[in-house]
Amino acid sequence: MIKVLFFASLRERLGVDKIEFIVDTPLSVMDLRLAIIKQHPAWESELTKKNLLIAVNKEQSHIESLIHTGDEVAFFPPVTGG
DSSP states (O other), rough: OOEEOOOOOHHHTTTTTTTEEOOOOOOOHHHHHHHHHHHHHGGHHHOOOOOEEEEEEEEEEEEOOOETOEEEEEEEEOOOOO
């Protein structure tokens, strides 16, 4: 199982802070994202934004990163501060 977390304004727009996704074999973040969109088509516009940040096991990653059962994947919008 992969734990998928959503943070900040993305969490607010999706209306959920986490989901769990069962996988049998390793897959890329891109494949995971496509599988999530297949289950939740209304989320497509949010999960395909170009500036969306990704972390795998709390380390910044990219769409091609490989994930395995037991991993944690987080999606979040760019962070700005002052």
